[in-house]
Amino acid sequence: xxxxxxxxxxxLVAITLAALAALPLLSSNSYVLHVLILSxxxxxxxxxxxxxTGFAGLKTFGHHAFFGIGAYSSALVALHSGLSPWLTIWIAxxxxxxxxxxxxxxxxxxRSMPHVAIVTLGFAEIVRITISNLQSxxxxxLGLWGIPPFESFxxxxxxxxxxxPADKAGYYYLILVLLVFSTGLITLLMRSKSGLALVAMRDxxxxxxxxxxxxxxxxxxxxxxxxxxVGLAGAFFGHYIGILTPSAAVGPDLMIxxxxxxxxxGLGTLSGPLVGALVLTCVVELLRDLNDLRLLIYGAIIIxxxxxxxxxxxxxxxxxxxxxxxxxxxxxxxxxxx
Amino acid sequence: MSNMPSKxxxxxxxxxxAFGGIVAVANLSLTVETGEILALIGPNGxxxxxxxxxxxxxxxxxxxxxxxxxxxITFYRPDGRCRSGVARTFQITQPFQELTVEENxxxxxxxxxxxxxxxxxxxxRYVEMVxxxxxxxxxxxxxxxxxxxxxxxxxxxxTRPKLLLLDEVTGGVDQKSIPGLIExxxxxxxxxxxxxxxxxxxxxxxELADRAIFMNRxxxxxxxxxxDVMQRPEVVxxxxxxxxxxx
Numbered sequence: 404x405x406x407x408x409x410x411x412x413x414x415l416v417a418i419t420l421a422a423l424a425a426l427p428l429l430s431s432n433s434y435v436l437h438v439l440i441l442s443x444x445x446x447x448x449x450x451x452x453x454x455x456t457g458f459a460g461l462k463t464f465g466h467h468a469f470f471g472i473g474a475y476s477s478a479l480v481a482l483h484s485g486l487s488p489w490l491t492i493w494i495a496x497x498x499x500x501x502x503x504x505x506x507x508x509x510x511x512x513x514r515s516m517p518h519v520a521i522v523t524l525g526f527a528e529i530v531r532i533t534i535s536n537l538q539s540x541x542x543x544x545l546g547l548w549g550i551p552p553f554e555s556f557x558x559x560x561x562x563x564x565x566x567x568p569a570d571k572a573g574y575y576y577l578i579l580v581l582l583v584f585s586t587g588l589i590t591l592l593m594r595s596k597s598g599l600a601l602v603a604m605r606d607x608x609x610x611x612x613x614x615x616x617x618x619x620x621x622x623x624x625x626x627x628x629x630x631x632x633v634g635l636a637g638a639f640f641g642h643y644i645g646i647l648t649p650s651a652a653v654g655p656d657l658m659i660x661x662x663x664x665x666x667x668x669g670l671g672t673l674s675g676p677l678v679g680a681l682v683l684t685c686v687v688e689l690l691r692d693l694n695d696l697r698l699l700i701y702g703a704i705i706i707x708x709x710x711x712x713x714x715x716x717x718x719x720x721x722x723x724x725x726x727x728x729x730x731x732x733x734x735x736x737x738x739x740x741x
Numbered sequence: 742m743s744n745m746p747s748k749x750x751x752x753x754x755x756x757x758x759a760f761g762g763i764v765a766v767a768n769l770s771l772t773v774e775t776g777e778i779l780a781l782i783g784p785n786g787x788x789x790x791x792x793x794x795x796x797x798x799x800x801x802x803x804x805x806x807x808x809x810x811x812x813x814i815t816f817y818r819p820d821g822r823c824r825s826g827v828a829r830t831f832q833i834t835q836p837f838q839e840l841t842v843e844e845n846x847x848x849x850x851x852x853x854x855x856x857x858x859x860x861x862x863x864x865x866r867y868v869e870m871v872x873x874x875x876x877x878x879x880x881x882x883x884x885x886x887x888x889x890x891x892x893x894x895x896x897x898x899x900t901r902p903k904l905l906l907l908d909e910v911t912g913g914v915d916q917k918s919i920p921g922l923i924e925x926x927x928x929x930x931x932x933x934x935x936x937x938x939x940x941x942x943x944x945x946x947x948e949l950a951d952r953a954i955f956m957n958r959x960x961x962x963x964x965x966x967x968x969d970v971m972q973r974p975e976v977v978x979x980x981x982x983x984x985x986x987x988x
Contacts, residue, residue, distance in 0.1 A: 405844055405857060596851045596860070599840075603848045607835035610893075613797060615823035615852035615900055671839070 405599060423579055427572040436571040440643065442684040443578040444636050447585045449664040449676035451632035454589050457671035458598070459625045460605025462516040464658055465506070465523030468530040469499040469630040471653030473637030475534060475541060478550040478647055488553050492638035499634020500627050502530075507626030511619050514608070524655070531653040541649070548646040553577065566642075574643050581639060582677075585632045590673055592628060601625060667708045669715025678716050748775045750904055750935050751796070756805030758791050758959075765791040767959040769805075773904065778926075778936045780950035780967065784980050788959040789939045790832060793906050796937070797829045798822040810903060823852060828902035830893035832909045832939070836881035843868055843877040845892055849899030867895040871925060887918035894925065898934075905929065907938045911945050923948055943971065943981075955980065 427436060452466045477495035481488050506526050513519050535543050542548075553566040555573065564573040592598055600621055603611040612618050641647050651657075660683070668679025686704060690697040712719060751773040758766040766788040773779050781789045794800045796807060798819040807815045814822055828849075837845050846864035847857070854860040868877050871891040876884065884892060890910055897905055910926065911919050919942070926949055930936060940946050946953060946967050953970040955963040957980070963973045970976055 405847075594857070596855070596857055599844065599848055599851065599857070599860075602840060603837045603845075606837035606839055609799065609819075610831060610835035610837070610896075611848065612819040613799075613823060613829050613831075614849045614896060615820045616848065617820050 405594060420583070424576075427575050431572070433569065433571045436575050438684060438688050439681075440571060440574055440578050442681045443582045444640050444643075445661060445664060445680040445684055446582055446677045447578075447636040448633055449661045449668070449680045450585060450589055450673075451629040451636070452661055453665045453670060453672075453676045454592070454632075455625055455629045457665060457675075458593060458605065459601045459622070460516075460608075461510065461622065461625070462520045463510075463523040464520045464662070465525070465527035466629070466633050466661065467653050467655065467658040468506075468523075468527035469503060469633040470637035470640070470657065471527075471530055471534060471649070472502050473499045473634030474641035474647050474652045475547070476634070477638035478547055478641040479540065481551050481642070482547075482549065488551055488638075488642045492635060492642070495638035496631045496635040499637070500631040502634075503626045503630020504623060507623050507630075510626070511622050524658075527653065527655070527658065531649050531655075534653060535649040541647075544648055544650065546646045546648045550641050550645050550647065552642055552645065568645075578639060578643075581635060585635070586673070586677065588628065588632070593673065597621060597624065663705050665715075667705055667716060669717030672715065672717040675715045675717035682716065749773070750775045750810060751937075752808040753792075753796065754806040754808065756792075756795055756802040756807065758788075758795055758800055759803045765959050766795065766802075769956075769959070769961055771954060771961065771964075773935060773937055775903075775935055776930070776933065777951045778930060778938060778949050780946045780953040781937065781939045781956060782941070782946060782953055782970070782980065783956035783962075786958075787956040789956055790908060791959075792956070793829065793908055793937075793939065797827060797906060823900050823902075826901075826903035827906070828897035828900050828904070829906035830890070830897055830908055830910065832912065834886070834889040834893055836884065836889055836892055838882040839880060841878050841880055842873050842884070842892055845881050846895045846899050849896040852900040864895075864899060867899045870898065870928075871895040872921070887914045887922070890914060890922060891925065894929070898929065902934070904935045904937070907936060907940075909939055909941065911940065911942050919945065 426439070448466070448470060452463070455461050455463055455466070473495045476498045477488065477491040480486060480494055481491040506523060510519050510522060513522065534541050537543070538545070553573065555563055555565045557563045564576065566573040593601070600611065600616045603614070604616060604618060604621055608618065637652065640652070664679035664683050665676045666679070667683060668677065669675025686701060690700055693700065708716065712722075749772050753769060753771045755768055755770050756766060757764065757768055769788075769792060771779075781792060783789055791800065795802050798814070798817055798821065801816065806813060809822070809825055809827060812825060814825055814827075817825065837848065840848070843861065843864050846867050847860045849867075850860035850863040854863055865877070868874055871894055873888060873891055873895065876888065881889070881892060894907070894910075907926065910922050914922065923945060926936065926938070938949065950967045953965065953967040954961055955970050955973070955976050962979070963970050963976055971981060
C-alpha cells in the first residue's frame with residue numbers, strides 16, 4: 404500500500420472513472436442511476452468506516468450517528484436559514500466532525516475494543532433517540548420533509564445540471580465527485596506517514612507508541628476525517644431523498660449494512676468498501692421482487708463471501724492472478740492419480 | 742568504556758510502582774552511564790519488566806522521578822520518551838504483522854524523517870544492519886522468533902536512540918541464533934549506544950554486561966560487575982540456585 408502506484412493501477416482507475424462518467428450518457432434510466440447513487444453514498448460511508456476500523460483498528464459501531472447528524476444538520480440548516488444545500492452539506496460535514504472528535508476523545512482512553520464498540524453504539528443510539536424525540540425541530544418519526552434540493556446550474560459543455568426526482572444525472576455526477584474526493588482523501592492519508600502510523604497502531608499499539616507514534620493525535624485525526632466524510636454522505640442523502648426519519652438516517656440497521664459492505668468488499672483495503680457497497684446495494688435491488696426470501700438469500704451471499712473470501716472481494720483479483728500463474732507454471736509433480 | 746569520561750545518561754530516582762495493593766517495584770534507584778551495558782537480572786516477577794515499562798513511559802511511577810540526559814521525563818508519554826532518545830524492544834515481540842519488514846522499520850524512521858521516501862531509504866540501512874535484507878519485503882507475520890527480535894532492534898534503532906532497552910533478546914530464540922544476536926548487541930554498543938538489558942541467560946550477561954543489578958520482589962538486592970553479583974550468596978540462593986535446580 405505504501406509503494407508508488409504502478410501504471411496498470413493508474414490505468415484501472417482512469418478506465419473506471421471514465422466508465423462511471425460516461426454512464427448517464429448511455430442510459431438515462433433513472434432507476435439504474437438511483438441504484439448507483441445509493442451505491443456511491445454507501446461507498447463513501449463504508450470507506451470512511453473502514454478508515455477507522457479497517458486501517459486504524461478502532462472497532463466503532465456507531466458511525467451511523469455521523470450519517471444522521473450530517474443528514475439532519477444539512478436539511479435543518481437549509482430549511483431554516485435558507486442557505487443553499489451546496490453550502491449546507493459542508494457545514495453539516497463540519498458539525499459531524501465536531502461530533503466525531505467529541506466521541507473520539509473518550510475512546511482514546513479505552514484500549515479494549517469491545518468497549519469501544521459498545522460506547523460508540525451507545526452514542527449513536529443517543530443521537531437517534533434525541534432526533535426522534537425533538538419532534539418540534541425534527542418532526543421525529545413522522546419524517547422531516549420539504550428538504551430543499553440542490554439548485555441547478557449550467558455547465559459549458561454538458562448543459563444544465565438539474566436536481567429533480569425525474570432527472571437524476573445531476574445527483575449522479577455530484578455524488579461521483581464527492582466519492583472521488585472522499586476516496587482521494589483517504590488514499591492520500593493512508594499513503595502518507597500518518598497512514599503508516601495508523602496501520603502500526605492497529606497491529607501493535609504499544610510498539611507504535613514506543614516508536615514515537617502519537618496515539619492521541621492519530622486517533623483524533625482518523626475519527627475527525629471519517630466523521631467528516633460520513634457526515635458529507637449523510638448530508639447529500641438528505642437532499643437527494645428529500646425526507647428523513649430517524650430510523651432511516653440513524654438506524655442501527657444502516658450501520659450493519661455498511662459493516663457488511665466493508666466486510667464483503669474487504670476490510671483494510673482501499674477498494675474493498677467501494678466494491679462491497681456496489682455489490683450489496685445491487686443485490687438488495689435485484690432481490691427486491693422476492694419479498695420474504697430476499698433477506699435469506701442476502702444473508703447467504705454475505706456468509707458465502709465471508710467464508711470463501713475472508714479478506715473480501717477486493718482480494719479476488721490477486722487470488723485469481725496467483726491461480727493463473729500457478730496453472731501456467733510447468734508442473735513438476737508426478738502424473739496425476741486417477 | 743574506560744577512555745570515555747563517565748556521564749550519567751539515565752537516573753532512576755527512588756521509584757515505586759504499585760498496581761492497586763501490589764507493589765511491583767519498591768524504592769528502586771539506579772543510574773546508567775553513557776556507553777555502558779547494564780543488565781537487570783532476577784527471578785520471574787522480580788519487577789524487571791515493570792522497571793522497563795516505567796523507564797519507557799508505559800507506566801507512570803506511583804512515586805519517584807526519572808531523569809534522562811538532564812531532563813525530567815517522569816511524566817512523558819512513551820512517544821515523547823522516544824523523541825527524547827529512549828527506545829525499547831518487547832519481551833513478547835510486537836511486530837506490525839500486516840506491514841513488511843521494511844515498513845515496520847520505517848515506522849521507527851518516521852520519528853526522524855518527514856517523507857515516506859526518506860524513511861524508506863533510512864529503514865533499509867537498519868534492515869541491513871540487523872541482517873534481514875533478504876526478508877525486507879516479507880510481511881512481518883512470516884518471520885521466525887529470532888528474526889522478530891532482530892526486527893524489533895532495527896525498528897528501535899531507526900528512531901536514533903541514545904538509550905536502548907532490550908527485554909530478553911535471547912528469550913525464546915533457538916541456541917544457534919544466540920551468538921548472532923550477541924554480536925549484534927556488541928555492534929550497537931560499538932556505535933556508541935547505551936543499553937539496559939533484561940536477560941536470563943548467564944552466558945549472555947557475562948559476555949555483554951559491564952554491570953549488573955540483581956532484583957527480587959521489586960527491590961534492588963545487589964549491584965556490581967556480573968561476576969561479582971553472581972557470586973553473592975543471596976543471588977545464588979534466590980536465583981541461580983533455582984536456575985540450577987530447574988535448568
